[in-house]
Amino acid sequence: MSYPVGRLLRVVLPADEPRPDQDLRLLAVEIFEDGVMVRYAKRGGTAGPESPEEAALMRNGVTLSDDVGTRYEVRGGSAAGDDQVAHGLWAYAPPPPPEARRLTALTWQGPVDFHVID
Numbered sequence: 001m002s003y004p005v006g007r008l009l010r011v012v013l014p015a016d017e018p019r020p021d022q023d024l025r026l027l028a029v030e031i032f033e034d035g036v037m038v039r040y041a042k043r044g045g046t047a048g049p050e051s052p053e054e055a056a057l058m059r060n061g062v063t064l065s066d067d068v069g070t071r072y073e074v075r076g077g078s079a080a081g082d083d084q085v086a087h088g089l090w091a092y093a094p095p096p097p098p099e100a101r102r103l104t105a106l107t108w109q110g111p112v113d114f115h116v117i118d
Helices: 052-060
Strands: 008-012 024-032 035-043 063-066 073-081 085-093 102-107 110-115
Touching: 024 102, 035 073
Parallel strands: none
Antiparallel strands: 008 024, 024 035, 035 085, 063 102, 073 085, 102 110
């Protein structure tokens, strides 16, 4: 597994505020020359997933897509925390193409959009 190591091009926040009932909050997407990182915080920390869907997502990462059909592949991930909250990231390749306007991360709680244009 490899993480983006190229120059950081942009940090993008979610298009909408998270709902208060969401245990998983996607904090930002970091776009690098050679890939993408999705940063998150998870309430309940490292206590473990509560459903099979949550377990699969925490192990394999969110499903990342864009509005031009790019296929993103998970390159790795990491997390740290305690029984209250965990923080982590998932890394993907390739980086979004210049014509992409929106990234969408699909979680067990639903989609989260990131607008990658100004």
